[in-house]
Amino acid sequence: MAEKKEDVDKYLKGDGLDSSREKEIGQHIGYRYDVNLVPDYSRLTPFLKKYLETMGWDDLNWLEDVHMGYEEGRAAVFDRNINGWVTVPADLKLPDNQQDRDMIARELLIKFQMSRKHPMVDLNKAYRKF
């Protein structure tokens, strides 16, 4: 049972152009994180525990698919509700492993999606039918 080992800062330090095809087209192919990485529940943060309790869930539920990604050399999390990246505050010290980074990304995304400053709040006001 082999665990995958990869440099956690790969996409912060470089452009991720590994294969000859990627070098040829000048673009990284695929996600800039492992979408198939299942969460390590021993690393759950107190904020996330509180969120799960509020929602009545026994595990991370939809947040299992949320990971810290890397967009244009910066750590970021993808928000499906706006189809865009939310960048992690520049002064935040990133942990040295992807599992802890994923937990931070989940926390940040919840805070952003539930905020009254989220773009969906305006869209909801404008287009909600009932």
Next chain:
Amino acid sequence: MALRTKSHEMGMHTEKLGGRTQQRFFSASEEENFTYPGAFDVDFNKRAEFDADKLSTNEINLKIRDLMRQGYGTIVMKNPGAKHAVAVGILNKLNLQIEGSLGYFGCGLIDGPNIHIKGRVGWSCAENMLAGTVVIEKNAGSTFGAAIRGGDLVCKGDVGARMGIDQKGGTIIVGGRCGAFCGFMMQRGRMVILGDAGKNLGDSMYDGTIYVGGKIEGLGVDAVPGEMTDLDCQWLERKLKQYGLSAPKGVKNMTKIVAGKQLWNYDNLEPSEKKLIL
């Protein structure tokens, strides 16, 4: 005269878009809401029951909404009568118990609720589900969890063909067998099949993971066996236990299927094409 909506008054149709990046600022340290702004404030301990026998689909869905508006966090629906498109578009935390079976497109487009169905479900249950849990005690029809994006979708019985077609996230668990073309064009997420899987499993899958406890009749194009990790086993044990299920031969003996990634095809024109469209 063109129809003017509230969105026109808010200036959403006159805004000039200068680029692809929109900057919004918020302080992560100041926020601690756990529900969407505008969601109904419901209490799981406040329980309501209603009989859906003589209600139309629309009336049932409005009834659920009305009860949530009144703060009911646990709702029991009796006699759903296998009606179609029931319990759809619930964007709220909620415990919903359905005492019977649903027809086509039940529980679609949900974001948050925990739904328990005592009976069976027809085609496309939980299509485009975003978050929450849906647990079905008996069998499910075809295209179960089509285009699911998140949450847990569990069928304790057997499921038809094309389960999780275009799956973009979330977890689909099947206690029994499933039909052909399951995981077709899967893009991410996890699928757990405790029994046998039909032909062309994971055909043209782009990414994601499929775990199978029984026999696989045949793999689709670019679906290949993957290597089970300790983390996979821990996750499977935990997830199955949560729904009162177990792998017949143990999780370590399940087969893991992933994308061979031979179908990935990008070229350097894509970003410029995107800019033209946007």
